[in-house]
Amino acid sequence: TYVAHSDSSVSATMFKSIVQGFQSVEPLKIGELWALPSLLRFVLIENLRRLAVRVNRTRQMRxxxxxxxxxxxxxxxxxxxxxxxxxxxxxxxxTTFATQLLYRLRDGSQNAGKALEWLEGELEKTGSDAEEIIISEHHTLSSGNVTTGNIIRGLRLINDVDWTVWFEGVSRIDTVLRERTDFAALDFFSRDQYRTAIEELARRSNLSEYRVAEKAIELAGHAASDGDGDVVLTGSAHTDVGFFLVGPRRLELEKAIGYRPTISQTVKRAFRKTGWLGIVVPVFALTALLLVLSGNALANLGLSVPSIVLMLALFAVPASEGALAFFNTVVS
Incomplete structure (x- = not known):
């Protein structure tokens, strides 16, 4: 709608204002905001395609x-x-056909005059005339040229704008985190980790991404709820919000928002609770299995017991390294 009303004329400031106006009613998701520049580029290219189709049809009519x-x-x-x-x-x-035919029949010959009479008669059937279609065709050509110029400038603007800065300027989630935490002091990678965590938490809960961010702030002690249920800023900031989004206290936030972990997350968390035994036992079992298989293979070759024991002793270290590498591949 924005591109249609602006005749494909794109302005980063105007686009930002429109997005902010929309979010005053309903905050957009993080993924939706990131997709807006690509969507804007797609719409402009689609408009350019339509103009190209119209130009091609115009050439055919001429x-x-x-x-x-x-x-x-x-x-x-x-x-x-x-x-x-x-x-x-x-x-x-x-209009293109009629305008071009009028242009070709302008020499004033008798044949041209008869053809002009026919054309004017056809135009009168639709309540139009030669002057009107010429004006309409020229207007179409002029508007097409203007729109094409706007599209080209818009595509250049899309390439020139730093959309990361633009995103952080329009994101309601970034705004609330900047206002109530030290979010602005973090580097971009850390801020992006926070946003990714908020997306993941909201996807598996019944709360919006904005409410997940607010809940994390509340738990971190940066915001509290007043008597009317509105979120207000408080002076205490005893714990960083990152502890609840990507840190060791994330489970508290998940419980507060009703997060439903996936099966793979449940398995991984159960495995982590086993501690060092969760690594030693599987690696030891795999190493023992490799040694048993190797011992059977050596016995089938007819080697003596002392020789087999010596070979297995030499093979123990490589077997344990192989078992550890296989284990890391499976769990990572």
Missing amino acids: QIANDVADKVLATDDSADRQSILSNFSAHAQD
Whole structure:
């Protein structure tokens, strides 16, 4: 709608104002905000495609009009001329065809005069006339040129704008985090980690991303709820909000927002609770399995027991390293 009303003229400031106005009613999700620049580029390219299709059709209509004019001017037989023109009654309603045919028949010859009478008669059937279609065609060409210029400038602007800065300027989530925490003091990678965590938490809960951010702030002690249920700033900031989003106290936030962990998350968390035993036991079991298989293979070759024991002792370290590498591959 913004692109349509602005005739494909894009302004970063105006675009920001429109997004902020929309978010005054309903905050956009983080992913939706990141997608807006790509969506804007897509809309501009789509408008350019439509203009290209219109230009191609205009060329076709002009070519048809030129062919008709050539045939009409080349024949002196009235019946043949009327037969030629009657085949293009539908084309006469097209402003490009009619304008080009008028241009070609301007020489004032008798054949041209008869063709002009036919064309004017066809235009009168739709309540139009030659002057009106010429004005309409020129207006279409002019507006197309303006729109094309706006699209090209808009695409250049999209490439020139730092959309990361733009995003952080319009994001309601970034705004509330900057106002109530030390979010602005973090580097971009850390801020992006916070946003990713908020997206993940909101996706598996019944709260919006904005409410998840507010809940994290409340738990961190940066905001509290007054008697009316409104969030207000408090002076205590004993814990950073990152502890609840990406740190060790995330489970508290998940419980507060009703987060539903996935099956893989549940398995990983259960595994982490086992501590060092969760690593030692599987690696030891895999190493033992490799040694048993190797011992059986050596026994089948007819080696003596002392030789097998010696070979397995030498193979123990490589087997444990292989087991550890396999374990890391599986769990990572």
